[in-house]
Structures are given as C-alpha cells and as structure tokens.
C-alpha cells in the first residue's frame with residue numbers, strides 16, 4: 320500500500336501491505352486525513368494527540384485518544400483496545416494486517 324493509498328482510502332485500488340513494510344513512514348497530515356475519514360462528523364485537528372468519540376461503538380463523550388505521529392495510534396480507553404493506524408484499519412475493516 321502506498322502512502323497515497325492510505326490518504327485516499329481506496330481499498331479497491333490499494334495493493335496489499337506486504338510484510339516488512341509496516342514501518343513505512345506516514346506524515347502527520349496523512350495520519351490526520353486517514354483518521355478523519357474513519358471518524359465521520361468529527362474534525363481531527365493537526366495535533367499530536369486528539370480526543371475523539373470511539374469509531375467502534377457509539378458514545379456521547381470522547382473516550383478514545385488518537386496519536387498523529389509515528390505510525391499513527393489509537394487508545395480506546397473505554398474498550399481497552401489500542402494500536403497503530405494499521406491495526407486500527409485491520410480492526411475497522413475486519414481484515415488481517417497483511
């Protein structure tokens with residue numbers, strides 16, 4: 320998967336993410352754009368840490384922290400799930416990391 324594919328979020332055109340490429344460097348803007356698409360209606364500012372409402376269950380108050388550096392990250396305090404952007408996507412789309 321190219322960085323552009325991550326930003327554009329077009330899984331039908333994205334090549335599988337091969338082993339050994341999981342540490343590809345994403346820009347903070349790419350991470351921000353990705354997470355904003357995965358949290359419709361929530362604005363994700365270009366900051367290192369951003370509180371959001373969980374993408375995996377409905378809630379009124381933000382219980383999840385997104386991290387817009389490194390490989391991106393999320394920490395869902397209410398459910399206890401956490402990981403990087405790719406682990407988020409694997410869970411969101413019910414697919415494997417590959």
Ligand SMILES: [Zn+2]
Nearest residue numbers: 373376395398
């Ligand atoms: Zn949750």
